Amino acid sequence: MVEAVLIDLFSIPANLQNNIQGLLCNTLETIEKCSSIHAPFVYVICCQRQWSDRKGEQEFLLPALGGFQSLKRRLEVVRALTTAAALYTIKQRLDEKDLSIIKVILPTLRKDLMKAYIDHLFTAVYQFEYEDLQVVSGSENLQISEHQGEGQTLPSQDMALIQSEIQMHLESLPSLKGELTILRSSLIPDGTFLHGFTTRTGGISYIPTLSSCNLFSSSKRRDPNVVVKENLRRLANAAGFNPEAFHRVKVDHANAVCIMGKTEPDSYDGIVTNQKGVTLAAPGADCIPVLFADPVRKACGAAHSGWKGTLLGVSMATVNAMVSEYGCNVKDILVVLGPSVGPCCYKLPRESAKEFHRIDPKCVRLFDSANPYIDIRRATRILLERGGVLPENIQDDSVTDQKQNITFCTACHPDKFYSHFRDGTNFGTQIGFISIKD
The missing domain is CATH 3.40.50 (Rossmann fold)
Known part of the structure; x- marks a missing residue:
């Protein structure tokens, strides 16, 4: 018809x-x-x-x-x-x-x-x-x-x-919904690394749930790749990285890690490098974009951690890849959790919630309900600390200073972030990105 x-x-x-x-x-x-x-x-x-x-x-x-x-x-x-x-x-x-x-x-x-x-x-x-x-x-x-x-x-x-x-x-075309905004962590040293987490403003995507700096295209959404590429070009200009040396994880909601320079897997949720000028990125629209930096060995990584990836330990798998590939000391690795759905909003069926309860009961609220509230950030921190990452080297929503906190709840801030949980299937995507400066 x-x-x-x-x-x-x-x-x-x-x-x-x-x-x-x-x-x-x-x-x-x-x-x-x-x-x-x-x-x-x-x-x-x-x-x-x-x-x-x-x-x-x-x-x-x-x-x-x-x-x-x-x-x-x-x-x-x-x-x-x-x-x-x-x-x-x-x-x-x-x-x-x-x-x-x-x-x-x-x-x-x-x-x-x-x-x-x-x-x-x-x-x-x-x-x-x-x-x-x-x-x-x-x-x-x-x-x-x-x-x-x-x-x-x-x-x-x-x-x-x-x-x-x-x-x-x-x-x-003019930028929509305000200027392009990048959130940066005070934990990652500016002298060695270029990094940030994007928000939804400053791009050209006009469909309400995708506006305006959507950074992911798929056959199921109305934003074509050329629009996403233009949004990325504007981000690259604002942030100062080369969009032609940009590598985004190929999301599988699992724990595989790609080592830059080696054979690329068909899908992976973590990626690491020690090459200068190469920008790594992980998407998020409720899932956590996680950035990793080792200022001693000058290596970095990015990971996409949804609830499945969190349970499978994708963040610690990325840390382990940096240790095994680049000789990093786990105690030198800095980890920053970007904007993601918070424990205030995120629910899972009770069967899935049980897995988080096993990590730590504090990761689940209203455990006896059919759909308990889940804290994937807390679970990520606990698994990283158990793997040897120092507590003070992890930045997440435990930072109470609003000037320093960048781990906002994506579902609670429709003016700043995309959210699959909030917006449904035609949702936009923000990213976390990091590179080693030349």
Whole structure:
């Protein structure tokens, strides 16, 4: 069932531009006859340069809309200088209305090009189908272009131009919801390490649960990788690291650790390095992003610790990797727990809560209830201390000074952090990151 129709008039040949009214009339008639739902939303994209001499493209197209009152109320003309800018505006309109099934009506020779733009700007949440644009010229029906270009792979230079055009448009967009903010720990020495924990402000993601500095893309969310990459570029500029030497853990909610420079596992929740200028990162949207630093041996690490990873000891596994790979002394390793869901909000079924109760009864509140409250931070600290990390070398929510505390509850602060627990499946993601300075 088509929810929206996109009519691509962006590259109409000059000799056909004077007959756009007839073209649109013919196309709208087809939409109205064939649409499986009454009056889908219709978007027409046009090149701003082609319309520069017209007083208003919406007014110019009105004669073509005379017989299509139901469509007219749901039609919007989007004029832009580039296809990337036009499509990004269309994406915003679709997302505002939570639309996902789109028919694209376009010249045949534009099809492969349009598919390339759509592959970059949309995720698997959206479904696209394509239809050739028919043009009325006088009394004849004409195809705008021949079929010979359909289904072919675009040359690499064309793909590079598309990527560049999209990147330039995204870079031109204003930051949303305030300035980009980075939280830093006083425990990790600035002279040796660059580090921080991100908040949700200062990016370009506009969907409410993802706005604005979302740093993770997936096929199940509406934020494409190009938007996440732009958010990361802005973070890298603000923080001072190289986004091309950035490595994020491949989350599996377990305890595997990747050693930079060795064979990378298919999935892992911890990562360590002693290479300068390489930034390691762990995501979190309730799970704990944990950072590790050894100023003596100049090594660092990052880990993603959800409730499963916490029980499996992912933080201590990361510490052990630093000890075995780089000769670190466990007593020199500093550990900082970033923003995560707190014991004030986080619940698990009683069967899972039992595992935390075994670590320490203080990790569970209302243990006899069906869904007790769980303190994954306390459990992380206890397991680290049992492994030999000094209590004073662990920074978490036990820091009571609000100027020093960075282990906020993500669920309690919707203005600052993303939260899967609070926002549901289409949630955004913040990260903790660390690198050794050159």
